[in-house]
Amino acid sequence: MxxxxxxxxxxxxxxxxxxxxxxxxxxxxxxxxxxxxxxxxxxxxxxxxxxxxxxxxxxxxxxxxxxxxxxxxxxxxxxxxxxxxxxxxxxxxxxxxTEPYGSFIGSQKPAWWIATGTGIAPFYAMFQSGLFEDKKLIHGASYLNQFYFEDELDWSLGKNYQRCCSREQSCDVFPGRVTDYLKSLDELPKDVQYFLCGKAIMVVEVRDLLINKGVPYDNIIAEIYF
Structure with missing residues (x-):
């Protein structure tokens, strides 16, 4: 965290x-x-x-x-x-x-980026800085018009860009919350970092879910939006 x-x-x-x-x-x-x-x-x-x-x-x-x-x-x-x-x-x-600061920092290492709402911001910064190789981005939103920057993210990340929408449906969007999507996966990689960014309740729920699926705690890095 x-x-x-x-x-x-x-x-x-x-x-x-x-x-x-x-x-x-x-x-x-x-x-x-x-x-x-x-x-x-x-x-x-x-x-x-x-x-x-x-x-x-x-x-x-x-x-x-x-x-x-x-x-x-x-x-x-x-x-x-x-x-x-x-x-x-x-x-x-x-x-x-102020000048920029903080320790929630992207790298070239393989990682999953998990965000809800405007929590996409730091991952878009990482994407725009060229750090999108070996990354999977999961973005959750309530409505389809809340997937900010989706065209360029979809173009560059392809199958490694997963949208999850809880209140509207589309043929290429998972119907449900980020946690529902993660629960639907049989297995998660244990040797990658997981970056979480969103509201506190989402971060806590996803962190606990990842740990329950065997992801080491030290592989989880979180940023909470208030």
């Missing part, structure tokens, strides 16, 4: 950057970009804010580490303070963010 203290062990300076674009890629889901000024490892995060009144929130970087822009994927939480303000930003507006 990713260590929580990695994200709170010290304050990180919020720096003002200019929004380059803020595209709504699905209803209520936005991809915000600024100029990339730092090197980072795919899978790392930044803290993001719109002012110095409310604390910033942590978001995974959703772009390759060689691209000129640094992007963040977020969905609007109607009762939240930050995301409605982030969604209203237009090119030229200012946003606050």
């Amino acid at each position: 990713a260590k929580a203290e990695e994200y709170i062990k010290k304050d990180r300076e919020l720096l003002e950057e200019t929004v380059l674009s803020n595209e709504e890629i699905s209803p209520g889901v936005f991809l915000l970009s600024v100029k990339r000024k730092w090197d980072f490892q795919p899978g790392q995060v930044v803290k993001l804010g719109v002012d110095r009144v409310q604390p910033p929130r942590i978001y995974s970087i959703c772009s390759g580490n060689h691209e000129q822009e640094l992007r963040v994927l977020f969905n609007i939480k109607e009762d939240g303070y930050l995301t409605p303000k982030l969604a209203a930003l237009v090119p030229g507006d200012k946003v606050l963010l």
